[in-house]
Amino acid sequence: MNLTLKIWRQKNAEAKGSFETYQMNNVSPEMAFLEMLDALNKRLVEEDREPVAFDHDCREGICGSCGMYINGHPHGPIPAITTCHLSMRYFKDGETIWIEPWRAKPFPVIKDLIVDRSAFDKIQVAGGFISVNTGSAPEANAIRIPKKDSDSAFDAAVCIGCGACVAACKNASAMLFVSAKISQFALQPQGRAEARDRVRAMVTEMDKLGFGSCSNTGACEAECPKQIKLTNIARLNREFYKAF
Amino acid sequence: MSKILFASISKKFVMALAGLFLLTFLPVHLIINFMLLRSDPVPFNSAAHFMATFPLIKIFEVVLIAAILIHITYGIILQVANWLARPTGYVSGNKSDTSFFSKFMIWTGASVLTFLVLHFFNFYFVKLGFVQGDPEDFYTLAHKLFKIPAYNYIYLACFILLGFHLYHAFSSAFQTLGLNHRIWTPVVKKAALIYAIAIPAGFAYISVTLWLFR
Amino acid sequence: MGKLDSKIPDGPLAQKWTRFKATTKLVNPANKKKLEVIIVGTGISGAGAASALGEQGYNVKIFCYQDSPRRAHSVAAQGGINATKNYQNDNDSTYRLFYDMIKGGDYRAREANVYRAAEVSNQVIDHFTALGVPFARDYGGTLDTRSFGGVQVSRTFYAKGQTGQQCLLGTYSSLNRQIKKGSVTIFPRREMLDIVVIDGKARGIITRNLITGEIERHSAHAVVLATGGYGTIYYLSTLAVNSNPSAAWKAHKKGAFFANPSFIQIHPTSVPQLNEFQSKLTLMSESLRNDGRIWVPKTKGDKRHANDIPEEDRDYYLERRYPAFGNLVPRDVASRAAKERCDAGYGVGETGLAVNLDFRDAIKKQGKKAIEGKYGNLFDMYRNITGIDPYTQPMRIYPAGHYTMGGLWVDYELMTTVPGLYSIGESNFSDHGANRLGASSLMQAAGDGYFILPNTINNYLSDEIRTAKISTDKPEFEEAEKSVRERLDRLMSIKGKQNAGSFHKRLGKIMWDHCGMSRNEAGLKEALKLIAELKEEFWKDLNVPGTQNEVNQELEKAGRVADLFELAELLVNDALNRKESCGAHFREEFQTPDGEALRNDEEFTYVAAWEFAGEGKAPILHKEELKFEEVEMKVRSYK
Helix, strand or coil, X not given: CCEEEEEEECCCCCCCCEEEEEEECCCCCCCEHHHHHHHHHHHHHHCCCCCCCCCCCCCCCCCCCCCCEECCEECCCCCCCCHHHCEHXXXXXXXXXXXXXXXXXXXXXEECCEECCHHHHHHHHHXXXXXXXXXXXXXXXXXXXXXXXXXXXXXXXXXXXXXXXXXXXXXXECHHHHHHHHHHHHCCHHHHCCHHHHHHHHHHHHHHCCCECXXXXXXXXXXXXXXXXXXXXXXXXXXXHHCC | CHHHHCCHHHHHHHHHHHHHHHHHHHHHHHHHHHHHHCCCHHHHHHHHHHHHHCHXXXXXXXXXXXXXXXXXXXXXXXXXXXXXXCCCCCCCCCCCCCCHHHHHHHHHHHHHHHHHHHHHHHXXXXXXXXXXXXXXXXXXXXXXXXXXXXXXXXXXXXHHHHHHHHHHXXXXXXXXXXXXXXXXXXXXXXXHHHHHHHXXXXXXXXXXXXXXXX | CCCCCCCCCCCCHHHHHHHHHHHCCCCCHHHXXXXXXXXXXXXXXXXXXXXXXXXXXXXXXXXXXXXXXXXXXXXXXXXXXXXXXXXXXXCCCXXXXXXXXXXXXXXCCCHHHHHHHXXXXXXXXXXXXXXXXXXXXXXXXXXXXXXXXXXXXXXXXXXXXXXXXXXXHHHHHHHHHHHHHCCEEEECCXXXXXXXXECCEEEEEEEEECCXXXXXXEECCEEEECCCCCHHHHCCECCCCCCCCHHHHHHHHCCCCEECCCCEEEEEEECCCCCCCCCCXXXXXXXXXXXXXEEEECCCCCXXXXXXXXXXXXXXXXXXXXXXCHHHCCHHHHHHHHHHHHHCCCCCCCCCXXXXXXXXXXXXXXXXXXHHHHHHHHHHHHHHHHCCCCCCCCEEEEEEEEEECCEECCCCCCECCCCCEEECHHHECCCCCCCCCCCCHHHHHHHHHHHHHHHHHHHHHCCCCCCCCCCCCCHHHHHHHXXXXXXXXXXXXXXXCECHHHHHHXXXXXXHHXXXXXXXXXXXXXXXXXXXXXXXXHHHHECCCXXXXXXXXXXXXXXXHHHHHHHHHHHHHHHHHCCCCECCECXXXXXXXXXXXXXXXXXXXXXXXXXXXXXXXXXXEEEEECCCCCCCCCCCCXX
């Protein structure tokens, strides 16, 4: 396949940035999207030009490093996958592909397609944990948890922290992310003891960092590579009201 | 405490409550408006009179005005914050599969507000004595207004936009209040659709009837 | 020799750890506040150690190259984590897990360490559960387990196919709690580029800030490396593409011995290579082997669609060769068996480098829903990558480089040969011998991080309570920073043509072909020659565009690839030295007539710990003799 890439290039956080056009010929449909960019970068280095900077690591959809806004969708047009799992067979010969970084005030661009997502870490530092010291845990089966709750907790816990929810949301809201964390802990008895403080702290931090609010549009759910559900946001809201 | 009182979720909560309250007002208003279709002005005018004077309704009115103001104020505050949260937009736009009308709530809301201002000039401010007119005969006033084609165009357009607003607002309020349920949430969504069609359709039916068939 | 003191405590095996804890030197809480510990790596071992040390009151500084500690490659472990809870009432015990690991590791691991790893496994499960890790549960609300590659008991706790992710996020949450408390400071997007040794003790590190390019100095009373393995030496592996052994390699060059580098586990079930640009081989959890049956056609070059090949024309070669364990044989055995079939011409797919992993019978027996419940996410992932639906036709799999049993040599206290420098998790060599059993890497990483290191490091730090905060102005810091800068300058100044990735790819091919699943002397010698040639070309024709004072991913890669060349040479030398087949290390010259590995216990029951002798000089071999007091050494048989 032959493709035209329009890629956001930005030297650093302060620089202005603009789109650059690259022609990619002979792209194999078996390639993954990031491998196509690897090929581009290889060429750029050989031409002594600066390659496109982007975050990536595990390349198996679990670390949450990669994230690009591709043709109007975070992680590209295929639902429930990360950019690293996006196969080139989903694109057509001759297609123009727009590649942009996540756009949100709390996710400033560092370089090209790399954004600073430390805001997510800050939210979790604020309260995304259960306070138990190493060695003081009770016997694991002393805590019985209904399978249904445990499974729901798992479904929320699979969040990879990639930021696609924020990138997709018209308000750049982090509610889906925060709700996944809150849900995981709220659904398990171990997490209940600190539920009140946790939700207050995490929501306060989320607001402080400048994320937008939730208008129940559902773009986050539609784009989440791990298919985290909007019902978690309703649970977050409930947990928050309980904390008053 | 102040932190969580003014947290984004708290603002959303207040907005949703106010919005739900406004939703209860619309059917009441619609029922009274149906009396406009009768050739006898007395029932409508006495209903309007009752609404304007009965003490309990007076309290309701204060709450209603407050709800409107809170809903609008918080709506604007949240919207501005949401715009600020994304200073740079996407060139390739957003093609996510989402609830379509939810994206334009501020605009459909604004158009409803514009209509409300007009509406207030025509009726509410007359009642309060700010604008000249006979507060005891809204029947005749309404019939006169609905004979003006331009008024009808604005009226109909605003109610279509109100329908868009209501469709998302209805179910969204439940989600914001944390009221979701495996069985009931789909029911709420259907109810939202029915409500969002029925209410504007009702108002539109009255206006069109008065305009073209009376 | 005398250089290798493994410091194994006296007493019966089962009591060594208890005794150690009871008699080791301690640091009182007031003094802990004055001591600093650097941890490099935020995976389960690193973040676990940071959490536990922070809880104890130490001042911890933790570093990772990723943007967030949550992205460490522990996240990718799929299948599960072992513990000897014996919840299934199926004869499990600490001893049995210990025995399985010793046997699985082909008698090339240190008994005392392995026993301790098994011993703390239950605490790990208790701790993760308390942290809110949503392990799979039964309908009664108790924890579920499954049986996992190479063992006959059901002791593997799991969270669907994302056990590593869940355990890592649990660890990350405990780390966050310490960050909030202020006991741990996190330094993300930092790459460690050297260890600073002062008066023979590890006292700090030099890092490069990957955003600004700034070279930074950090000092501490002890340094812990939790930097993972070096499986990316094959380029194509199941590892994260940025995983690298540079930190361990720098430590090696500063005096830490590197043990058993040639012990690299090849995982039997990964998605085969599909195209020449492929950057990684995605792992398909070996838990799939619980229900999937592995087969190839009985006739060479059978080009029929897998579904059209009838039962009698299928060769379920693992079930045939190993009737007792069948598809659940350990990873090394399963990998080699797949290679054997493919080399013999029975492989499937366009490349012939793949075997079938078939769920037809399992779906027939248990229903699609049950299979979906167990492996749904893996099946989806497979379909996404290959476009093939595993519910209706067999998956194609092939072995891929996965886990490195080798690593920095450590004693019982997990300290390397450099005093004050520790190595935990995959970055050390300690617990898995020549082959790791499934679901024991999370176990070891968490055990090392949460429960072992925080109980051994006090022994060293107790002598450091009078050492004031270490100044980063000391000449050793100056010198380390200078050498780091010189090397970066050198990489930048080559100004050749090729990018670092191209060299990495070629190095990976050399290693996979000559020092992969099976090795022989001629091939290894050839590899040494090829590596040297490629290394020379690298230093002549590398190109790194851009500058040092900004995000420069090519520069990051170049530094790592340069280190990989040096490690590759050591790895091949180790493989040459070990004239036997054991575990993952299969020397073709040493095999039984039916193709099974042939150990040489007489000569090679030792850990090969290599000392760096200087640039261009042959590494020096030190042997830690392994004594098996509890377990009788047997031929590992899964027949």
